[in-house]
Amino acid sequence: MNNIAEQLRLAYQNIKQNCQQLHIINDSVQLIAVSKTKPVADILTAYQAGQRKFAENYPQELADKQQLLAEKADIEWHFIGPLQSNKTRLVAQSAAWVHSIDRLKIAKRLAEQRPESLGKLKVLIQINISKEASKSGIAPDMMLELAEQISALPQLELKGLMAIPKAKDDNAETGPDFLAMQHLSTQLQQHYPDATELSMGMSNDWPIALKNGATMIRLGTVIFGKRDKNEE
Numbered sequence: 229m230n231n232i233a234e235q236l237r238l239a240y241q242n243i244k245q246n247c248q249q250l251h252i253i254n255d256s257v258q259l260i261a262v263s264k265t266k267p268v269a270d271i272l273t274a275y276q277a278g279q280r281k282f283a284e285n286y287p288q289e290l291a292d293k294q295q296l297l298a299e300k301a302d303i304e305w306h307f308i309g310p311l312q313s314n315k316t317r318l319v320a321q322s323a324a325w326v327h328s329i330d331r332l333k334i335a336k337r338l339a340e341q342r343p344e345s346l347g348k349l350k351v352l353i354q355i356n357i358s359k360e361a362s363k364s365g366i367a368p369d370m371m372l373e374l375a376e377q378i379s380a381l382p383q384l385e386l387k388g389l390m391a392i393p394k395a396k397d398d399n400a401e402t403g404p405d406f407l408a409m410q411h412l413s414t415q416l417q418q419h420y421p422d423a424t425e426l427s428m429g430m431s432n433d434w435p436i437a438l439k440n441g442a443t444m445i446r447l448g449t450v451i452f453g454k455r456d457k458n459e460e
């Protein structure tokens with residue numbers, strides 16, 4: 229068995245074991261394979277091993293890969309990177325999900341540019357939960373306002389929240405920022421019962437994310453291996 233297929237198998241197994249320990253229903257957790265900077269051949273390898281959900285960070289790269297793999301119509305593409313106004317069309321035409329909505333302007337453009345034939349674009353609001361200047365996302369207290377604005381756009385479907393909680397700090401074990409995200413998610417669902425998704429957790433912290441209610445785990449390195457830093 230090749231490496232990517234084996235890494236995928238292990239990741240699913242690990243997630244399943246963690247779910248069992250935490251008494252989480254395994255079906256409610258999705259593994260999104262983050263293929264940014266990796267060649268289409270690697271995506272195909274993962275596809276052949278059964279993976280269908282892939283995530284990209286760069287609009288042009290997403291659009292290119294989606295085109296190259298258009299025959300694999302059952303691939304579900306997720307966009308998880310920062311999004312500028314001049315790149316929204318690429319994403320609106322290629323993605324099924326956008327995790328990184330952090331302002332109304334971007335949401336509006338995506339809504340306008342979404343081809344009707346593709347159905348609603350599923351979106352998550354990105355929260356800058358660890359208040360890092362380098363990270364995108366809105367402050368937690370802006371969440372409900374943006375949620376209300378997004379839910380007024382019929383071409384978009386608000387599905388939940390996304391965050392990149394600070395990876396390593398003194399509280400890495402308890403993960404206060406992960407817990408804060410779980411609370412925000414609960415709060416959002418009180419207003420929007422269908423916005424149940426919580427996208428958080430990466431290769432080095434996904435067990436903490438899972439423990440704190442993550443429903444979408446975004447794994448790159450543990451599936452596809454290290455990325456070339458120069459490409460990022």
Ligand SMILES: *Cc1c(COP(=O)(O)O)cnc(C)c1O
Binds near residue numbers: 285308309430431
């Ligand atoms: C790159 C990236 C990931 C995957 O990171 P790994 O540490 O390689 O698993 C997940 N989420 C976002 C937003 C990313 O940019």
